[in-house]
Amino acid sequence: MTERQSIWVFIEQVDGRVADVSLELIGRARELADPLGYEVVGLLCGHEVEEAARDVIRHGADRVLLADDAELASYRTLPYARVAITEARRRQPEIFLVGGTPNGRDFAPRVASALRCGLTADCTDLQIGDYESRREGKTFRNLLFQIRPAFGGNLVATIVNPNSRPQMATVREGVMRMPASDASRTGVVEAVVPEFELGDFALEILSRQVRHSTVKLKDAPVIVAGGAGISDAEEFALLRDLANLLGGEVGASRAAVDAGWIGREHQVGQTGTTVRPRLYIAAGISGAIQHRAGMDQSSKIIAINTDPTAPMLQIAHYRIVGDVGEVLPMIIKALRERSMDHREETE
Ligand SMILES: Cc1cc2nc3c(=O)[nH]c(=O)nc-3n(C[C@H](O)[C@H](O)[C@H](O)COP(=O)(O)OP(=O)(O)OC[C@H]3O[C@@H](n4cnc5c(N)ncnc54)[C@H](O)[C@@H]3O)c2cc1C
Numbered sequence: 204m205t206e207r208q209s210i211w212v213f214i215e216q217v218d219g220r221v222a223d224v225s226l227e228l229i230g231r232a233r234e235l236a237d238p239l240g241y242e243v244v245g246l247l248c249g250h251e252v253e254e255a256a257r258d259v260i261r262h263g264a265d266r267v268l269l270a271d272d273a274e275l276a277s278y279r280t281l282p283y284a285r286v287a288i289t290e291a292r293r294r295q296p297e298i299f300l301v302g303g304t305p306n307g308r309d310f311a312p313r314v315a316s317a318l319r320c321g322l323t324a325d326c327t328d329l330q331i332g333d334y335e336s337r338r339e340g341k342t343f344r345n346l347l348f349q350i351r352p353a354f355g356g357n358l359v360a361t362i363v364n365p366n367s368r369p370q371m372a373t374v375r376e377g378v379m380r381m382p383a384s385d386a387s388r389t390g391v392v393e394a395v396v397p398e399f400e401l402g403d404f405a406l407e408i409l410s411r412q413v414r415h416s417t418v419k420l421k422d423a424p425v426i427v428a429g430g431a432g433i434s435d436a437e438e439f440a441l442l443r444d445l446a447n448l449l450g451g452e453v454g455a456s457r458a459a460v461d462a463g464w465i466g467r468e469h470q471v472g473q474t475g476t477t478v479r480p481r482l483y484i485a486a487g488i489s490g491a492i493q494h495r496a497g498m499d500q501s502s503k504i505i506a507i508n509t510d511p512t513a514p515m516l517q518i519a520h521y522r523i524v525g526d527v528g529e530v531l532p533m534i535i536k537a538l539r540e541r542s543m544d545h546r547e548e549t550e
Contacts, residue, residue, distance in 0.1 A: 207240070207241060207242040208239070208240075208241045208242070208296075208297045209236075209241055209242040209243070209244045209266075209294070209296045209297060209298075210232040210235060210236050210241050210242070210243055210244070210296065210297060210298040210299075210300065211232075211244045211245075211246055211291070211296040211298065211299045211300065211369065212225060212228045212229050212232050212243070212244070212245050212246070212259075212264070212299075212300045212301075213225070213246050213287065213299070213300070213301040213302070213307065213310060213311070214229075214245040214246060214247040214248075214255070214259055214267070215278070215302055215304060215306055215307065216247065216249050216252055216255045217413075219249070219251070219252045219254060219255050220255070221255050221258050221259060222302060222304065222376070223376055223377075223381060223421075224302030224303070224304060224307070224374070224375070224376035224377075225245070225259070225302055226258075226259070226262045226381060226382065227302075227374075227376065227377070227378070227379040227380065227381050227382075228300045228301075228302060228374060228379060229243060229245060229259060229262045229263045229264050229382065230262060230263055230379060230380060230381060230382030231300070231329055231374075231379040231380075232263070232264075232298070232300060233263035233264075233382065235298070235329065235330075235331050235347075238331070239331065239345055241297065242265045242266060243263060243264045243265050243266075244264065244265065244266045244267070244268060244296065245259040245260075245264045245266070245267040245268070246267075246268050246270075246286070246287055246290065247259065247267050247268065247269050247270070248270045248272075248275040248278075248282075248283050248286050248397075249269075249270075249271065249275055249276065250271060250272060250273050250275055250276035251271065252269070252271065253269070253271070253392065256269050256392045257392070258384070260388055260389070260390035260392070261384045261385055261386060261388050262382050262383075262384055262385075263382050263385075263388070264390055265390050265391070266390055266391045266392075266393060267390065267391070267392045267393065268290055268393055268395045269392055269393065269394055269395065270286045270290075270394075270395050270396075270397050271394065272397050274397070274399065274404070275397065277408055277411060278306045278310075279406055279408065280309055280310065280313060280406070281402070281403040281404070281405060281406065282397065282399060282403045282404070283310055284310060284313045284314050284317065285397065285398070285399055285400065285403050286395065286397050287299075287310070287314045288314055288317045288318060289397075289398050290395055291314070291318055291369060292318070295368060295369075296368070296369045297347075297368060297369060297370065298347050298369055298370045298371075298372075299314070299369040299370070299371045299372075300329070300371075300372055300373075300374060301314075301371070301372070301373045301374075302373065302374065302375070302376060303324065303325050303373040303374055303375035303376070304375075304376065307373055308324070308373065311324075311371060311373050314371070315371045318367075318368075318369065318371075319367060320364065320367040320368060320369055320370070320371055321364050321367060321370075321371065322371045322372065322373070323349035323351060323362045323364075323371070323372045323373070324351075324372075324373050325351055325373060325374070325375055325473070326349050326350055326351045326372045326373065326374045326378075327350060327351050327352065327359075327374075327378055327473075327496055328348075328350035328351075328378075329347060329348065329349060329350065329372060329374065329379075330347075330348040330350065331345050331346070331347065331348065332345075332346060332348045333345070333346070334346050334363045334365060336365060339365075343363070343365040346363045346364070346365060346370065347363070347364070347370040347372065348361050348362075348363060349361070349362040349363070349364075349370070349372045350362075352473060352492055352493065352496060357492070375477055376421065376476075376477065377421050377476060377477035377478060377479070377497075378477050416468050418452065418466070418468045418469060419452060420452050420454060420468070420469065420471070420476045420478055421476055421477075421478060423451050423452035423478070423480055424450065424451060424480055424481045424482070425446065425449040425450060425451025425452070425480055425481065425482045425483075425484075426446070426451055426452055426453070426454040426471070426478055426480045426482070426483050426484070426498075426501075427442045427445045427446040427449065427451055427452075427453055427454065427484045427486065428442070428453070428454030428455055428456065428471055428483065428484065428485050428486065428488060428498070429442045429453070429454075429455055429456070429459050429464070429465075429486045429487055429488070429527070430455070430456035430458055430459050430485070430486070430487045430488030430489065430494075431456065431458035431459060431462065431487060431488075431489075432486065432487015432488065432489075432507075432508065432509065432527055433459060433464065433486065433487045433527055434528060435464075436463075436464045438527065438528055438531075439459070439464040439465060441527075441531040441532065441535065442486060442531070444535050445484070445531060445534060445535055445538075448535065448538045448539070448542070449482070449538070451480070451482070452469075453465065453469055454469055454470075454471045454476075454478065454483075454498075455469045455470055455471065455475075456470070456471070456472070456488045456489075456491075456494050457470055457472060457474065457475065457493070457494070460475075471494060471497040471498050472493045472494040472495075472496060472497035472498070473492075473493040473494075473496045473497060474493065475497055476497060477496070477497045477498075478497060478498055478501065479498075479500045479501055479502070480501050480502070481501075481502045481503065482501070482502070482503050482504075482505070483498050483501035483503070483504045483505070484504075484505045484506075484507070485498075485504065485505070485506045485507070485508075485515050485519070486507045486527045486530075486531060487507065487508065487527045488506070488508070488515050489508070489510075489513050489514060489515060490506070490513055490514035490515025490516070490517070490518065491514070494515075495514070495515075495518065499518055503520050503521070504518060504519045504520050504521075505519060505520070505521045505522075505523065506518075506519035506521075506522055506523065507523045507525060507527050507530045507531070508522075508523075508524065508525075509524065509525065509526055510524075511524045
């Protein structure tokens with residue numbers, strides 16, 4: 204039983220491999236917990252996943268609550284939620300963070316609803332701060348500031364939950380930084396015994412098919428992304444040429460995805476992937492806040508746009524005011540010539 208106040212993270216795993224987003228949240232929880240003296244706790248459900256628990260400790264957790272049971276081998280809403288609800292009622296965490304993945308989005312509302320504590324989805328930042336409630340005439344100390352775009356991204360809302368616990372939030376993969384793994388870190392792996400109820404097994408998994416996407420947006424060092432400023436699928440193919448030349452991946456705005464030029468797995472932004480490449484080339488993308496939320500942490504941004512007032516040009520490190528149909532072929536030609544010169548020099 205833990206005595207200290209704690210920040211919990213729901214640890215997602217598939218076949219014993221911990222999801223990146225869970226480790227990212229452990230890293231952020233560590234940063235939030237240290238000034239407050241709180242404990243960072245991972246809640247891990249699975250079967251024979253002890254090594255995953257150790258991985259969570261290596262990434263910054265003090266303790267892992269490990270529910271190991273054959274019934275928990277694969278994610279199912281009710282058994283997983285049962286473990287979380289039982290343990291949260293018993294141990295009263297201050298904060299409970301969940302990855303904004305398909306399973307996390309399924310799990311978090313059920314747990315929040317059972318605990319009657321509220322939930323903020325898709326936070327883009329988490330901070331600790333004091334909140335002065337004029338209505339209640341008092342100041343609440345050390346609340347979780349749950350920060351996320353609201354009203355279609357036209358404002359950034361800071362949401363607090365002064366009156367119920369835990370303060371629950373989901374955060375999408377890639378928003379928080381991945382902490383380094385430290386093999387010398389030690390922590391406690393504490394077994395918890397699930398207290399299932401009969402109704403928890405309403406759903407039975409008959410078979411499982413794992414589909415691996417070949418799109419590696421999140422880890423790409425270079426992303427060449429296109430938006431509605433690209434005029435057709437043929438012009439979109441130029442992005443692939445440029446990405447290949449730079450050893451990168453193709454990204455897209457939602458407008459380009461909606462136009463059917465490229466699959467949804469390439470979408471960058473609030474409802475797509477969050478990326479931090481070394482170089483992000485935004486071709487014909489206006490820079491709506493929902494797109495910027497997914498790429499504005501890129502080390503270097505090059506924007507190509509015909510409109511000199513486009514928001515993307517305002518955040519870019521290098522701005523090219525021009526037509527993508529003209530600029531992209533020029534860049535591709537220059538890169539090809541350079542690589543030919545280089546080859547001739549080395550022959
Ligand atoms: C809840 C919500 C979630 C959303 N999530 C996302 C998300 O995850 N990702 C995302 O991208 N969007 C998202 N959106 C949509 C977002 O608001 C924008 O509509 C979208 O990003 C616009 O895409 P775009 O910049 O390609 O298109 P536009 O805004 O139409 O911009 C096209 C740009 O191309 C320029 N242009 C036109 N012709 C040329 C040319 N020949 N050469 C160069 N430039 C040219 C124009 O000047 C313009 O700046 C979301 C919206 C909502 C409400």
